[in-house]
Amino acid sequence: MLEFDGLHKSYGDHHVLEGVGFTVAPGSMFGFCGANGAGKTTTMRIAMGLARADAGEVRWRGRPLDEESRRRIGYMPEERGLYPKMRVGEQLTYFARLHGLDAAAAARAAEEWAGRLGLGERRGDPVEKLSLGNQQRVQLAAALVSRPEVLILDEPFSGLDPVGVDSLAEALLDQCRAGVPVVFSSHQLDLVERLCDAVGILARGRMVASGTVEDLRRRESGRVLRVVAPDAVAGWTRDVPGVRVVSERAGDTLLELADGADDQAVLAAALRTGRVTHFAWRETSLVELFREAVADPAPQPAQRAEVAA
Numbered sequence: 001m002l003e004f005d006g007l008h009k010s011y012g013d014h015h016v017l018e019g020v021g022f023t024v025a026p027g028s029m030f031g032f033c034g035a036n037g038a039g040k041t042t043t044m045r046i047a048m049g050l051a052r053a054d055a056g057e058v059r060w061r062g063r064p065l066d067e068e069s070r071r072r073i074g075y076m077p078e079e080r081g082l083y084p085k086m087r088v089g090e091q092l093t094y095f096a097r098l099h100g101l102d103a104a105a106a107a108r109a110a111e112e113w114a115g116r117l118g119l120g121e122r123r124g125d126p127v128e129k130l131s132l133g134n135q136q137r138v139q140l141a142a143a144l145v146s147r148p149e150v151l152i153l154d155e156p157f158s159g160l161d162p163v164g165v166d167s168l169a170e171a172l173l174d175q176c177r178a179g180v181p182v183v184f185s186s187h188q189l190d191l192v193e194r195l196c197d198a199v200g201i202l203a204r205g206r207m208v209a210s211g212t213v214e215d216l217r218r219r220e221s222g223r224v225l226r227v228v229a230p231d232a233v234a235g236w237t238r239d240v241p242g243v244r245v246v247s248e249r250a251g252d253t254l255l256e257l258a259d260g261a262d263d264q265a266v267l268a269a270a271l272r273t274g275r276v277t278h279f280a281w282r283e284t285s286l287v288e289l290f291r292e293a294v295a296d297p298a299p300q301p302a303q304r305a306e307v308a309a
């Protein structure tokens, strides 16, 4: 297990992390989400020893990470760290050697990863001559080239075109299948939903939601039903208890049902308006779950009074 346990970090009086914790099992892909400035990079930098936690620790296989175990982690920093004038192939070989591969194994791994990430023909080019997206691929290859036991990647998909996204996604899924735990941060929630078997959402210095996307859906406060009844007029659900209208347009209605509200009573009310052409629970997207999780909690009455005073 890769365990992030009770991480606290402040810069001056700014509490960035206030007890962040999550675990990533071998062979699983963890999507680390949160608004800009939520603390994702800080969390990853602490894991890599580039920032010091005020409290808490990160463990791999039950032991706190140290310099030695970090050499077995493939890390892709947000601020990217390539040598612009060095050729792609040399650079990858260099990173592989830094992580302990011998010269022949490093050269083989560099060639393999350049090929797998679509950089085969660019091996002889200096990095600075590559487009940003291709530099991104080199950075990822640099994280993979040492056959890491763990992958920690800070926004690896940003700036990639759809083909780049697919080749990176395939490479990461391969790593997972080989038993590597993968953590990556991303604002591309559709991608996180597609690739990750677990997701964590960071807000206000804590993980406000974590689990599988299915878990998060189950924990959601209400369930959303879509009903299309072309002849219905606005307010047709008025008499059904526990139902809140989310949106209503030309007979196409989204409804949030409180726990215990009767969906069959909704159907009966819809049928009283005429034809019903669609009646189904709607799957909440990760984007909606994210919005709900990071929304500021409503202030308590006492706090409201303070604000008003």
Ligand SMILES: Nc1ncnc2c1ncn2[C@@H]1O[C@H](COP(=O)(O)OP(=O)(O)OP(=O)(O)O)[C@@H](O)[C@H]1O
Binding pocket: 011, 016, 034, 035, 036, 037, 038, 039, 040, 041, 042, 043, 078
């Ligand atoms: N060295 C530092 N000194 C002071 N404040 C810092 C430092 N590093 C990070 N911060 C602050 O910590 C907070 C969290 O930053 P961090 O980069 O970890 O967020 P993030 O979730 O990765 O954001 P993004 O999605 O925008 O990359 C921000 O408010 C940032 O300004």
